[in-house]
Amino acid sequence: MVKRFYVDQYVDQILAGNRVVLSRAITLVESKLPADQELAQQVINRLLPYSGNSIRIGITGAPGVGKSTFIEALGNYLILKEQKKLAVLAIDPTSQRTGGSILGDKTRMPVLATQLQAYIRPSPAGNSLGGVACYTRESILLCEAAGFEVIFVETVGVGQSETAVHSLTDFFLLLLLAGAGDELQGLKKGIMEMADALIITKADGSNLEKARVARAEYINALHLFPVPPSGWQVPVQLSSALENTGISEVWKSIQEYAQKMQKSKYWQEKRNQQHLYWFRETIRQTLEEKFFAHPEVAKHIKEKEQQVISGQLSAFAAAQELLNLAYK
Amino acid sequence: MVKRFYVDQYVDQILAGNRVVLSRAITLVESKLPADQELAQQVINRLLPYSGNSIRIGITGAPGVGKSTFIEALGNYLILKEQKKLAVLAIDPTSQRTGGSILGDKTRMPVLATQLQAYIRPSPAGNSLGGVACYTRESILLCEAAGFEVIFVETVGVGQSETAVHSLTDFFLLLLLAGAGDELQGLKKGIMEMADALIITKADGSNLEKARVARAEYINALHLFPVPPSGWQVPVQLSSALENTGISEVWKSIQEYAQKMQKSKYWQEKRNQQHLYWFRETIRQTLEEKFFAHPEVAKHIKEKEQQVISGQLSAFAAAQELLNLAYK
Numbered sequence: 001m002v003k004r005f006y007v008d009q010y011v012d013q014i015l016a017g018n019r020v021v022l023s024r025a026i027t028l029v030e031s032k033l034p035a036d037q038e039l040a041q042q043v044i045n046r047l048l049p050y051s052g053n054s055i056r057i058g059i060t061g062a063p064g065v066g067k068s069t070f071i072e073a074l075g076n077y078l079i080l081k082e083q084k085k086l087a088v089l090a091i092d093p094t095s096q097r098t099g100g101s102i103l104g105d106k107t108r109m110p111v112l113a114t115q116l117q118a119y120i121r122p123s124p125a126g127n128s129l130g131g132v133a134c135y136t137r138e139s140i141l142l143c144e145a146a147g148f149e150v151i152f153v154e155t156v157g158v159g160q161s162e163t164a165v166h167s168l169t170d171f172f173l174l175l176l177l178a179g180a181g182d183e184l185q186g187l188k189k190g191i192m193e194m195a196d197a198l199i200i201t202k203a204d205g206s207n208l209e210k211a212r213v214a215r216a217e218y219i220n221a222l223h224l225f226p227v228p229p230s231g232w233q234v235p236v237q238l239s240s241a242l243e244n245t246g247i248s249e250v251w252k253s254i255q256e257y258a259q260k261m262q263k264s265k266y267w268q269e270k271r272n273q274q275h276l277y278w279f280r281e282t283i284r285q286t287l288e289e290k291f292f293a294h295p296e297v298a299k300h301i302k303e304k305e306q307q308v309i310s311g312q313l314s315a316f317a318a319a320q321e322l323l324n325l326a327y328k
Numbered sequence: 329m330v331k332r333f334y335v336d337q338y339v340d341q342i343l344a345g346n347r348v349v350l351s352r353a354i355t356l357v358e359s360k361l362p363a364d365q366e367l368a369q370q371v372i373n374r375l376l377p378y379s380g381n382s383i384r385i386g387i388t389g390a391p392g393v394g395k396s397t398f399i400e401a402l403g404n405y406l407i408l409k410e411q412k413k414l415a416v417l418a419i420d421p422t423s424q425r426t427g428g429s430i431l432g433d434k435t436r437m438p439v440l441a442t443q444l445q446a447y448i449r450p451s452p453a454g455n456s457l458g459g460v461a462c463y464t465r466e467s468i469l470l471c472e473a474a475g476f477e478v479i480f481v482e483t484v485g486v487g488q489s490e491t492a493v494h495s496l497t498d499f500f501l502l503l504l505l506a507g508a509g510d511e512l513q514g515l516k517k518g519i520m521e522m523a524d525a526l527i528i529t530k531a532d533g534s535n536l537e538k539a540r541v542a543r544a545e546y547i548n549a550l551h552l553f554p555v556p557p558s559g560w561q562v563p564v565q566l567s568s569a570l571e572n573t574g575i576s577e578v579w580k581s582i583q584e585y586a587q588k589m590q591k592s593k594y595w596q597e598k599r600n601q602q603h604l605y606w607f608r609e610t611i612r613q614t615l616e617e618k619f620f621a622h623p624e625v626a627k628h629i630k631e632k633e634q635q636v637i638s639g640q641l642s643a644f645a646a647a648q649e650l651l652n653l654a655y656k
Contacts, residue, residue, distance in 0.1 A: 041644065044644075048640075048641070048642055049639065051639075137643070137644075138642070191554075192553070193518050193520075193521070217552060218552060220545065221552045224520070224549045272637045275636045275637055275643050276637065278643035278644070279646055280647075283616075283650065286647065288612060291611065291615055305604060308603045308604060309600045309603055311379075312376075313373065314369070314372050314373060314376055314466070314469070315603050315606035315607040316372075316465075316466065319608075319610035
């Protein structure tokens with residue numbers, strides 16, 4: 001049970017930038033209790049007019065790519081050099097089992113975690129990916145209302161969460177390691193084509209030459225891809241968190257993108273599409289949850305699936321039989 | 329209104345390879361009349377045990393890539409050299425407006441269209457992509473029961489239909505033109521990563537050298553892609569329908585794939601996943617159709633969408649309000 005305040009208290013304190021109340025509000029958003037959910041929605045709807053003013057950046061990459069050190073480097077750059085307030089929301093689908101995030105943020109991002117201008121929040125366990133994404137979407141709104149100007153949404157890059165994060169953010173960074181294609185095996189199909197920038201990490205020391213070669217290869221490969229609807233030419237950049245190189249260049253690319261897209265109206269158009277996507281997605285998920293929770297459906301679903309796999313029933317007929325059970 | 333036979337007549341005649349009755353059964357499948365739908369489902373469920381024995385091949389590529397001539401060449405090769413019975417199902421989403429397919433198959437595939445061992449069927453106008461895919465899935469089953477051993481499912485490659493076709497077929501061929509990346513602009517994002525083989529068409533005459541260069545580029549680019557779950561290494565092949573080169577090689581790749589995947593059980597595993605996908609998808613679509621057809625929902629949906637876009641309501645709250653209208 002979350003300790004609850006009144007709606008007004010949440011609203012006032014979040015607008016004043018109170019991080020403790022912000023955290024409590026996010027906990028409400030993540031709560032499964034209907035009373036918490038209702039309160040959360042009231043808070044969000046009150047704060048909605050104060051949201052939307054950040055740059056939302058998705059950051060993903062396979063384990064081992066150096067995501068934490070990159071976020072630490074870019075984050076500190078934004079806070080110290082660009083005087084930005086930064087929120088980092090981490091989605092970790094692997095934490096579903098433990099009931100809490102396995103990401104130890106104090107050790108992952110030691111410097112960033114102590115900055116007053118930074119707010120780091122790992123996602124909790126989620127029952128469904130849609131659920132996690134839904135929390136994150138609303139956490140973004142709350143962080144924006146609390147005055148954070150840049151928001152990182154971090155995912156692991158091997159699961160199903162990237163499509164969701166892609167539809168939550170304005171700019172999508174894909175971190176890659178130099179070398180043969182093999183190290184990409186863990187990455188999800190299609191993820192390269194979602195990226196607005198590719199960053200080759202650990203481009204330092206004896207690795208630098210390899211990183212340069214990889215950069216040339218990725219640039220060539222990107223030429224073979226369909227041009228994205230934004231018309232944006234996806235840059236491939238080198239970065240070393242160790243030597244602190246390439247960090248300001250990444251921010252420069254993001255700024256250039258933001259300026260171009262705000263000018264061409266693509267920025268707002270994309271956000272509108274994202275809002276509509278989540279509107280439809282929420283309806284879709286609720287309809288399915290209701291349907292699959294129906295006692296008759298829950299009782300017969302496994303049997304129907306088995307009949308479909310074994311070829312006893314066509315997919316359509318099996319679906320129809322299940323639908324009839326719920327609607328009779 | 330379709331002229332109807334009894335279920336037994338459809339079943340017996342289709343199993344006997346009667347193409348006229350096969351066509352009528354597909355027309356039933358495509359019909360929107362509930363009585364036709366019910367009859368179609370009875371026929372399909374009776375024929376289900378006789379289906380599944382073909383190789384289902386998705387073929388896609390942007391307009392101008394030479395899809396018709398490629399299908400004509402590969403199709404005639406299969407019939408004349410490999411003694412196969414071939415069905416070609418063409419999905420043409422652009423035909424939705426005219427209420428009929430714009431593909432004139434007699435002119436598109438002049439030789440194939442006259443072969444007794446070939447059956448060519450354009451898709452009709454569909455109201456939804458899911459609808460068209462649903463027809464096609466059931467048409468595949470009917471064609472298999474009628475003894476067709478290879479089934480082509482053809483799409484235009486610029487729309488949303490490729491994901492659907494990908495989940496209907498065993499092997500997915502992407503046809504490409506040689507040259508710079510620009511001609512790919514029309515292709516849908518992510519389509520390259522769905523392909524089980526890339527075929528560079530029109531690799532003849534003065535175009536041959538360009539095609540060879542493109543082949544090398546695509547091979548390099550594919551190395552940067554995540555390895556597909558099948559473990560299959562996607563070949564990049566040259567083909568000229570004009571000079572009739574590379575056609576048998578394409579078939580060889582498909583056969584190699586089929587043998588490897590049948591041995592590793594991936595073949596059946598993928599089909600099982602496809603069946604479950606369509607089972608879930610049918611449920612999903614039906615739930616949504618019912619919901620959006622609800623008079624209160626239909627009345628308020630535009631207004632809610634507008635409130636979401638203008639930032640008056642969060643996506644979640646708007647969805648909840650609409651759901652409450654339907655369930656009250």
